Amino acid sequence: MLNKILPAEVFAVIETRLDKARVYELRFRAEMPVVIDYGGRYYYLGKNGITDESKNAMIASCETVKNIVVKATEFSLYSVNNQLVKGFITINGGIRLGVCGEIVRDGNTVKTIKNFSSVNIRIPHEINGCSLTACSFINDTRLRSALIVAPPGAGKTTVLRDLCKNLNHDIKNVLLVDERSEIAAVHDGRPQLDVGKTTDIISNCTKAYAFSYGIRSMRPDLIVTDELMSEEDFSAVVNAAAGGVCVIASVHASTPEELFSRAGFNWAFGKKVFSRYVFLSERKGPGTYENIYDAEMKCIYFAS
Amino acid sequence: MTIKLFLLFSLTALGTVTGLIFSKKLTRRRRYFEELILLINNLISDFRFKQSSVCDLLSSFEAAEVKPTVNEFIRYVRGEDKELKISKLDLSEREYVFVKEMFSVLGTYDLETQVFVLDNYKLKAEEFYAAAKDKEARYGKTIVKLGFLLGLAAGIVLL
Numbered sequence: 101m102l103n104k105i106l107p108a109e110v111f112a113v114i115e116t117r118l119d120k121a122r123v124y125e126l127r128f129r130a131e132m133p134v135v136i137d138y139g140g141r142y143y144y145l146g147k148n149g150i151t152d153e154s155k156n157a158m159i160a161s162c163e164t165v166k167n168i169v170v171k172a173t174e175f176s177l178y179s180v181n182n183q184l185v186k187g188f189i190t191i192n193g194g195i196r197l198g199v200c201g202e203i204v205r206d207g208n209t210v211k212t213i214k215n216f217s218s219v220n221i222r223i224p225h226e227i228n229g230c231s232l233t234a235c236s237f238i239n240d241t242r243l244r245s246a247l248i249v250a251p252p253g254a255g256k257t258t259v260l261r262d263l264c265k266n267l268n269h270d271i272k273n274v275l276l277v278d279e280r281s282e283i284a285a286v287h288d289g290r291p292q293l294d295v296g297k298t299t300d301i302i303s304n305c306t307k308a309y310a311f312s313y314g315i316r317s318m319r320p321d322l323i324v325t326d327e328l329m330s331e332e333d334f335s336a337v338v339n340a341a342a343g344g345v346c347v348i349a350s351v352h353a354s355t356p357e358e359l360f361s362r363a364g365f366n367w368a369f370g371k372k373v374f375s376r377y378v379f380l381s382e383r384k385g386p387g388t389y390e391n392i393y394d395a396e397m398k399c400i401y402f403a404s
Numbered sequence: 405m406t407i408k409l410f411l412l413f414s415l416t417a418l419g420t421v422t423g424l425i426f427s428k429k430l431t432r433r434r435r436y437f438e439e440l441i442l443l444i445n446n447l448i449s450d451f452r453f454k455q456s457s458v459c460d461l462l463s464s465f466e467a468a469e470v471k472p473t474v475n476e477f478i479r480y481v482r483g484e485d486k487e488l489k490i491s492k493l494d495l496s497e498r499e500y501v502f503v504k505e506m507f508s509v510l511g512t513y514d515l516e517t518q519v520f521v522l523d524n525y526k527l528k529a530e531e532f533y534a535a536a537k538d539k540e541a542r543y544g545k546t547i548v549k550l551g552f553l554l555g556l557a558a559g560i561v562l563l
Binding site (some may be wrong): 175204 | 514517518
């Protein structure tokens, strides 16, 4: 898929000079050097490969940025407006494009984005087994609700995806609430990434709606969802747990203190919804396990 | 004598066939724009209600004259061609520029703008269609008759 959306010279460099398994992101900004996240670190992308010098980097034109977005939609920009107004497009292969540009509004409603100024191509990598440590604490004597806590880029989504697959073995029905289509990356009704054989997926909608609709219609044993960002998100989780459904979610934070400062978390903590708090970091690369805590925030696993 | 008659017949036939070829060109031009207008109508309708991908919409469009253009666009969208190459076929320079421009902006706008743009292209396509239809009506049969007469005249002169 990348060969269809990237400029030929950029794709040629990636194909011939880089290890594709280590390419996580490509950033194209209008009239700026092309940037690549290679192996967890950002570099400029030049004709000869990665470089720390911006003067050696390839420059993306405005036309390049627009062409990437248009080609990613297979020349069907009109068909992805629902995603575009949220700032992203998910395409074949689970690749996700974050898009910046001019917002077109109609009163308070965002109608579309035009005049794209930058695009961030995020390339997913499935890492089988990366959730096994978390699994052993989340599904020990029984299945427990858990929160995966990590800063951006530390592997929350990759671990959640792997958790979905691993917990499929014991669990009958998993409901995946994929608000931003990052975990399963559903495209044309098909998940582009493996999230297990007994997983129902709801994507592109709010957690509150997905939880209530999903619980009523799919009767899940477990709900897996991505970042809890607001009090409404935490409230949806608390309500689901009150109905007897386990929930595994993620949240942005690096330390327990930071976690407690998140809006809505204190209240959810008081309700004792989560039995496990799994902290991740990039200390030894994305997906590094730090401490794991129980419902009382007592450490039950110490990072090595 | 036989040879002369054969020559007369051949030249007449050649003239008639040449006339038919030019007449068919006019008919193809008219049909091209007829099908293009139908295509635009289908696209606008599909964009509004189904919002399927442009490749799916175009692949299922049944047409004779505009199909080569559609296939060229589909090849470009699928990445089989690096650049959008539209064949000129029987189009005039103005018509060709119009068609190439239309396909180059297909799928590059949000829904509302895309429908608005296509509506404008449809108006222009209708103008080209009216002109092509008028030209076909005026010259279509005349060219065949002219070809026949020229062929016959050439045969008689050589006799």
